[in-house]
Every structure is written in structure tokens, then in C-alpha cells.
Amino acid sequence: MHPQLEVLLQIQDLKAQKRELEEAGGGRQVQEEQFKLDVPAALEALDGKIEELEGDLDPPVRRRYERMASGITRVVAPAINGTCYGCFVSVATSVASDRSERNSLRSCDNCGRFLYFVS
Amino acid sequence: MVLREFFDKDVVALDLQGDSKDEILKELIALLALDEKSEGILFKMLKRRENLGSTGIGRGIAIPHCRSLVVNRLRIAFGRRKAGVEFKAIDDHPVHYFFLIVAPPLEVSNQYLPVLGKIAQFAKEPQVPERLAKLETPEEFLALLEEKSV
């Protein structure tokens, strides 16, 4: 996996965690009631970590990430069985199968999201 | 939906060896049989959740959990460490029983939170820690879930 993709994935997972804590009921309620989590402190910690990881992105990747992040919630989409799960359009076969291609930082030709190949 | 549906005996380990939170998390992750890179990412995510506040909910039970793109469906595992491990649990007692839950960020079926809630509920059932302590086979663990019908 491309190291920058790994950073992007972590940012995205942390943002998902954050969204879940921000929504009243659901995730927030479970975290507060079952795990006695201090939600405001947790949100602050998540923000700090997200910012730190964003700082690890190379400038060109960061620019693309920021452009996308302003419009969509998920900038990395899983590619499963040759389909981008961001836009549900099939990913070019050469991209989906070639191992060296898989290890480079690839984006979906259709929606522009960074692709994470799930096997 | 019942918890039993989400487990099979391959994801039940009654003899974990780790002596620290990190070692236990790694052993639990290994039960999911992911690739090495995914295991590494998942470990970091679980650690970050633990750093926000321990998932040790008391009575010797912890429920490490997170969402991550490294899985494409809800995944669960159960592990037991007879000797107990310091996990910074709510009641400050060592943890012996671990339920690992991982779900993708977006799930069509939305099972993650209900399952998390059900496991927390299971953990509060009378006699559960005592019964978990006495398990001898993964099959007995599955039978216990069925019996409690959570």
C-alpha cells in the first residue's frame, strides 16, 4: 500500500469516528452510556490527531485531499471486485489487477477519489 | 438480530497469551485473518480509540472497537486471557474477556452500533463473567451466546 494512502485512510477513519460522536443519539449515546467516554474531550483529541496526520500528506496529495474534502465526506473509496464504491463505476481493469499499480497512489477516473483496493 | 450470528469458532480464542493491552489487541486482530498492512492500520485505530478512553467496561470485560475501511463487513472476535491484563478499565480491575468489533465506515445493514450495544448488554447479564471463565471450548462460548439469546 502506498504510504500516503495509509495516511489518507487513517484520516478518513478518524473522521468517521468523529462524525459518529457528533451525532446526537446513536454512537454518541453508546459511547457515553456504555463506555463513560468524555465526548467533548474525545472530539478534541480526534481533531488534533486528524490535523497531525494531514500534516503528513505530501503537498500535491494534500491539495487534492483538501479540494475533495470540502465537498465530500469520504475522499478514499474502497475498490471491491473492480468497482469504485465511491461512485459505483467500474475501475479500469489495468488499475484493478496490476500489482505495481495497486501499490501506487491511484484515484478513480470517474469521481477522483483515492482508491483503496479491498481484497 | 442475535449476537450468535456474528461469531463462528474460528474467531474465538480462549487462551490468549499477551500480557499487555497492545499484545492482546494484536492477538485479537490476528483472529480476523486480514493482510499484514490492514492489521497494522487496524491496530493503530484501536489504540487511538483506547487512548480516548478505555473500552474496559468493568466485570473483567473490554470491548475494543472501531470503524475502519480495512474491513468490508462487520467483523467480531472474542478472546480470553485467564491471567487478566491491565486495561485501564472503568472499575480499575484487570480485564480477562475481550470482544473485538470492527466495521466499515459505511455499512448498508447498520449493524455496528446495535451489536456494540448488545455485547455491552451481554456483559451485564448475571453470571456472564463466571460463565466465560469456565468455558473450555469455542463451541461452549457459542452455546452461551445462544442461551443468553442477546
Ligand SMILES: [Zn+2]
Ligand atoms: Zn469513483
